[in-house]
Amino acid sequence: MIQIPRGTQDILPGEVEKWQKLEEIARNICTNYQYQEIRTPIFESTELFLRGVGDTTDIVQKEMYSFEDRGGRGLTLRPEGTASVVRSFVGNKMHGNANQPVKLFYTGPMFRYERPQKGRFRQFVQFGVEALGSQNPAMDAEVVSLAMTIYKQLGLKDVKLVINSLGDTESRLAHKEALTNHFAPRIGEFCGDCQSRLEKNPLRILDCKKDRDHELMKTAPSILDYLNTESKEYFEKVLAFLDVMEIPYEVDPTLVRGLDYYNHTAFEIMSTAEGFGAITTLCGGGRYNGLVQDLGGPETPGIGFAFSIERALAALEAEGVTLVDEPKIDAYFIAMGQEAVNTAVGIVHAGRAEGLSLEMDYLDRKMKAQFKAADRLHAKHIVIIGEDELAKGVAVMKDQTSGEQEEVALENLIKTLKA
Incomplete structure (x- = not known):
């Protein structure tokens, strides 16, 4: 008998109805927020993810499913959705659309070669949104509120929002120098990946899973101490808008996210349900000003998030939330x-x-x-x-x-x- 590939799953009748209901709820909320659906290819040019996701990330270094087609072109099964959406935004000149900002949502399978475990698969399904064209802190708050609204309407109660600012380019450079000086004297105690990241992108060290318990991790310089006035004011405005919306949050200066394109606002939504498991993150996102230019487009700010449908369903199960009633026929x-x-x-x-x-x-x-x-x-x-x-x-x-x-x-x- 031919076995299913490791890290994948069959979604059978009786279970697939939950997926359909979850996607329906998320789609309806996006429609209320004036986000429109976009569908991009499942495989893209490998170069897209090298430039878009970042060559110092775990995704690019270890997790991508890449191959050459018969024409010798380097292709990769998409590991995330933002780079593809931005590539489409640039290629289809959506920056010229009459309605701005351009607000999009997507859903579909993503692929990462990770160690399979509960709630983590090598083929998984993401639902995500991207808002391109606005650098207003209210846009950041809207995107965060959209994500929180989805979880609220699903019926989840044990969730918390964690947020941070990664600052603008000037702030990041100052923080990068401080991190390099902090880790350099003892970098030999860290894994090979962290050693190679010290010069390229020391911020990635903070996201290391192997060395997360090292004492230098706990004393690493906080990005919040290196935010310039503009970045600090921007972050304060985002938090003020969340206060207006009465969305509770927790500021975590160690939150960096796993992708290189983030700047300014970064956030995660986590499950606090008892017994949910070691991996508590349900949703992650943030601002990525500069990514459109990196992929050949005009200067265009952007912000978005993505969440795993598998993990959302696991959180519903942990809280005992029934998403769909047992189906009946007439x-x-x-x-x-x-x-x-x-x-x-x-x-x-x-x-x-x-x-x-x-x-x-x-x-x-x-x-x-x-x-x-x-x-x-x-x-x-x-x-x-x-x-x-x-x-x-x-x-x-x-x-x-x-x-x-x-x-x-x-x-x-x-x-x-x-x-």
Whole structure:
């Protein structure tokens, strides 16, 4: 038997309905916020992620699924969504759209070669939003509020918002120098990845999973101490808008996110549910002014977030939140005899065209077995057609809730079921 690839999953009937409901809620909220859907390719030029995500990140260094096609072109299964959306924004000249800022959302599979564990897969599904064209702190607050609204409407209560500022270029350079001076004397005690990042991007050291318990991590210089006046004021305005929205938050100066393109606002939404697991992050995002230029477009500020649908569902399970009720069908048809089967097939077909959820037996089972099948499908009604019913031009319709049954003329059956 051929096994499913490691780090992937089959989403089976009974489970997939939860995915559909979650995506429906997120889509509806995005529509209310005036975000429109965009769909980008599952694979892109490898260069896009080298330039967009950053060559010092774990994603680029260790986790990408990259390959050459038959034309020798370097391609990569997308590990995240922002770079693809920004590439599309640039390539389709969306910066010239009449409606600005351009507000987009997406959902789809992403791919990272990580060690599979609970809530973490090598193929996973992200839902994300991107707002391009505004450098207003209110835009940052809107994006954060959109993410928090999704979790609230899903029914999650045990979540917290953690936020930080990574500052502008000037602030980041000052912080980079302070980090380099802090780690350099003892960099030999860190892993090889951290040693290579010291000169390229020492901020990435703070995101290291191997050395996160090293004593220098706890005493590392805080970015908040190196924010210039402009960056500090920007961050204060973002927090003020969150206060206006009555969205609680916790400022965490160690929050850096795992992608190189972030600057100014960075945030994560975490689950605080008991027993949720070691990996508590549900959603991450932030501002990425400069990314559009890096990918060949005009100077355009941007901000967005993405969350894993798998982890959102795990959080719902941890809090005992039921997202969808058990599905029910409108009626199950039991037909006895070939002529009755022929009649039932026609009625079922016509009823489905009218929007009814109908089912019938296709295994030539006995009547008792068909009643059991109707129970398993949680049918609201059972419709019985046999030789006697055909002779009278009726069907027996039984209400499964009340137990009452009545004879209904065959020509009125669909109308009665709809009523």
